[in-house]
Amino acid sequence: MVELRDVRMQFEEKNVLDGVSLDVEREERLVIMGQSGSGKSTILRLILGILRPDAGSVFFKQFEVNRLKRRKLQQVRQHIGMVYQYSALLSSLTVRDNVALPLEELTEKSQGEIDKIVDEKLELVGMKDARDLLPDELSGGMRKRVALARGLVLEPELILLDEPSAGLDPVIATVVDELIISLTKKSKVTSVIVTHEMESAFRIATRMAMLYEGKIIEEGEPEKFKESRNPVVAQFLSGSTEGPILEGTPDAIRKK
Amino acid sequence: MAKAEARREAPGAFEVVEFQRTFLREVGSIFWFIVNTFQESMERVQQGRVPFRAASFFRQTVRAGVDSVPLVGLVSFFLGLTMALLTGYQLQRFGTERLIPGLVAISFTRELGPLITGIMLAARIGAAFTAELGTMQVNEEVEAIEAMGIGPLRFLAAPRMLALFLLTPCLSTVANLAAVFASSLICKAFFSIQFLYFLDLVKDSLLIRDIITGILKSFLFGLLIAAIACYRGLTVKGGAAGVGTNTTSSVVTAITAVIGFDTVYNVIYTNFYPT
Numbered sequence: 001m002v003e004l005r006d007v008r009m010q011f012e013e014k015n016v017l018d019g020v021s022l023d024v025e026r027e028e029r030l031v032i033m034g035q036s037g038s039g040k041s042t043i044l045r046l047i048l049g050i051l052r053p054d055a056g057s058v059f060f061k062q063f064e065v066n067r068l069k070r071r072k073l074q075q076v077r078q079h080i081g082m083v084y085q086y087s088a089l090l091s092s093l094t095v096r097d098n099v100a101l102p103l104e105e106l107t108e109k110s111q112g113e114i115d116k117i118v119d120e121k122l123e124l125v126g127m128k129d130a131r132d133l134l135p136d137e138l139s140g141g142m143r144k145r146v147a148l149a150r151g152l153v154l155e156p157e158l159i160l161l162d163e164p165s166a167g168l169d170p171v172i173a174t175v176v177d178e179l180i181i182s183l184t185k186k187s188k189v190t191s192v193i194v195t196h197e198m199e200s201a202f203r204i205a206t207r208m209a210m211l212y213e214g215k216i217i218e219e220g221e222p223e224k225f226k227e228s229r230n231p232v233v234a235q236f237l238s239g240s241t242e243g244p245i246l247e248g249t250p251d252a253i254r255k256k
Numbered sequence: 257m258a259k260a261e262a263r264r265e266a267p268g269a270f271e272v273v274e275f276q277r278t279f280l281r282e283v284g285s286i287f288w289f290i291v292n293t294f295q296e297s298m299e300r301v302q303q304g305r306v307p308f309r310a311a312s313f314f315r316q317t318v319r320a321g322v323d324s325v326p327l328v329g330l331v332s333f334f335l336g337l338t339m340a341l342l343t344g345y346q347l348q349r350f351g352t353e354r355l356i357p358g359l360v361a362i363s364f365t366r367e368l369g370p371l372i373t374g375i376m377l378a379a380r381i382g383a384a385f386t387a388e389l390g391t392m393q394v395n396e397e398v399e400a401i402e403a404m405g406i407g408p409l410r411f412l413a414a415p416r417m418l419a420l421f422l423l424t425p426c427l428s429t430v431a432n433l434a435a436v437f438a439s440s441l442i443c444k445a446f447f448s449i450q451f452l453y454f455l456d457l458v459k460d461s462l463l464i465r466d467i468i469t470g471i472l473k474s475f476l477f478g479l480l481i482a483a484i485a486c487y488r489g490l491t492v493k494g495g496a497a498g499v500g501t502n503t504t505s506s507v508v509t510a511i512t513a514v515i516g517f518d519t520v521y522n523v524i525y526t527n528f529y530p531t
Contacts, residue, residue: 048403070407071299077405088400090392102404104309105411154404 001026001158001190002047007056008214009042016042017053018214024158024192029184031193031201033236034211035245040194041085043211044160047192048080049073060158078106081151081159081189085166087143089135089150095122096131099150106154121149124186125179141172145179152183159184161193165200177203198237202226210236212245282509289409289487290479293417296410313415320381320416321423328376328427329434335372336360336435340442353447357454358461360439361432365462365470369432371518373424374477378510382485385416386506389489390499398490413486417479424478425471432470465529473521477514484510 002024009017016039024030034040045051046058049065058065063076089098096118103114122128125145135143144164151159164180165173177200184191195201201208201222208225210218210233218225218233228234235243263270297307340356347353389412392398401408436458443449449457488506492498 050399050402070296074405074407077403080403082400082403084396084400086396088396090397090400091395102406105406106404 001061002192003057003059004043004046005057005059007043007046007053007058009039009046009051009053015214017046019056020211020214020216022209022216022219024190025207027188027190029181029191029193029204029206031195031205031208032211033196033198033201033208035236036196038211039214040196040211041162044082044162044192044194047158047160048077048082078102078154079157081154081156083144083147083151083159083161083164085163087135087140087147089143089146091135094132094134095127095138095146098135098146099153102150102154117153118149121153122146124152124183125149139172141168141176144168144176148176148179148183152187152189155187156189159189159191161191163195163197164193164204165195165197170199173197173200174203180204198239212236286483286487289413290417290483293409293413293483293486296407297414300407300410307410308415313419316416316419317423319384320377320419321426324377324380324423324427325430327380328373328431331376332364332369332372332431332434333438335368336364336438337442339363339435340439341446344442344447348447353443354449354457356439356443356447357436357449357457361436361458361462362466364432364435366466367470367518367522369428369435370424370470370473370477371514373428373431373474374481374514374518375511377420377424377427377478378481378485378514379507381420382481382510383503383507385482385485386489386492386503387499389413389486390492390502393490393492394495394499408490413483413490416486417482420478420482421475422478424481425474428470428474469525473518476517476521480513480517481510484513 002022004020004022007017007020008015020039020043022032022043032040032043042051046053047060047065049058049068052066057067060076060080063072065073065076068076089095090101093101099118099121100114103109103117107114109117118131119128122131125148127142127145127149130138130142130146135146138146148161148164151161161180165176168176180191180193181204183189193201193204195204202225205222208218208220208222209216210225210230212232218228218230225233225237228237231244235245300307340360343359344353344356347355347359389398392412398408398412401411440449440451440454443454444451485506488502488509492502494501
């Protein structure tokens with residue numbers, strides 16, 4: 001469904017992505033892991049066509065996203081849902097209006113139909129009672145759930161989730177993770193999840209990929225990851241300070 | 257590397273060239289911003305849909321227009337008072353104080369009304385637009401809108417631009433009326449010019465051309481202020497500090513642009529209609 005071919009991306013002097021190739025199969029939940037600032041969220045923005053790669057190609061179904069013109073790109077984006085790390089709900093709109101926004105702007109549905117769909121989606125994420133509240137009146141977990149409802153409201157084929165459980169307490173993080181699993185299963189939607197929270201990653205993933213120094217260094221089933229002999233993957237999973245990840249970084253020097 | 261060398265060899269010339277380059281880049285960006293917003297809105301119209309929500313447009317018109325009436329009216333009223341008073345005493349020395357009504361009416365209708373309104377709106381509404389859109393940009397709300405497949409220019413910038421484009425001439429008219437009314441009070445109190453005579457003098461001196469010039473200018477100023485404010489808001493980088501920087505820059509740029517365009521407009525206009 002999604003294919004990244006030898007994608008390279010540079011921000012100022014830094015090579016964030018240095019030849020990333022990745023396939024996402026239909027109905028799978030691919031978790032991309034990596035350190036903060038390693039370029040995980042950049043991959044999601046490349047799939048959405050918000051960023052364009054310096055080299056390489058990004059495909060969503062048959063469309064080469066990085067070559068699409070604005071109008072076509074907007075049409076393609078309607079088949080992709082995105083849930084941002086900090087939810088990115090429109091602060092001036094109520095929960096109901098936030099979820100209804102894509103329907104009102106991009107479909108020909110009547111207000112009655114829109115209200116029905118919005119209620120249905122809010123029910124799915126357990127937020128129906130909060131429909132008239134503003135985002136400021138919601139907790140972090142509630143915002144994530146509303147963002148998830150908004151991401152799924154157009155029945156997308158692909159949903160991208162940027163750090164879905166970051167900043168949430170463990171209980172709410174589990175609730176959000178389980179919600180993601182049940183909703184993606186129910187709607188048969190393919191998902192790409194970016195996270196560095198290990199527990200959350202292993203709970204959600206049907207497949208995992210590890211991004212390190214601009215490259216995918218390991219890819220496979222969660223079980224394969226746990227047994228990986230790659231020292232970077234092993235250090236990342238264990239959270240140890242000893243290993244190649246901190247070598248030559250200011251963090252390592254400070255330790256010594 | 258070449259830049260650093262050029263800066264070392266001729267720092268003064270380098271600064272001038274850099275300034276010109278930045279200036280031209282900014283002018284070009286704002287021009288394309290207006291074109292792209294128009295294009296995005298028109299594409300939507302071609303699809304048989306409204307480019308933005310009517311509620312959003314009316315919210316902006318109330319904010320930019322109705323809520324600005326007291327400020328614009330009051331400032332223009334005081335300016336009208338001062339202008340009539342100060343010019344009145346000078347004209348009285350030559351026995352020509354009956355020129356005051358025409359002087360105030362023409363200068364406000366053609367020049368000061370649109371200019372004062374433009375400066376007030378740049379400070380009041382331009383800053384608000386930039387801060388609001390900048391905060392949305394920082395909170396990834398703008399990107400979220402784009403990610404949904406909704407054009408952020410037509411959804412966020414177009415209603416604001418249209419509201420200010422249409423409301424600035426109305427506010428200019430309010431400014432003109434407030435100033436003329438203020439000068440009529442001064443004329444009566446200090447120069448014994450009665451209201452009816454005052455109105456006759458205004459009617460005799462004011463031409464339709466003066467009114468049209470002022471209105472056309474106001475449309476242009478409204479569009480310019482809104483475009484600069486929205487552009488600056490949607491290009492915020494660097495978190496809260498970036499919002500602050502761009503808000504200041506938006507106000508300064510908009511005020512400078514309004515005065516600059518006013519000058520250019522006057523130069524061109526007086527070439528065609530010298531009197």
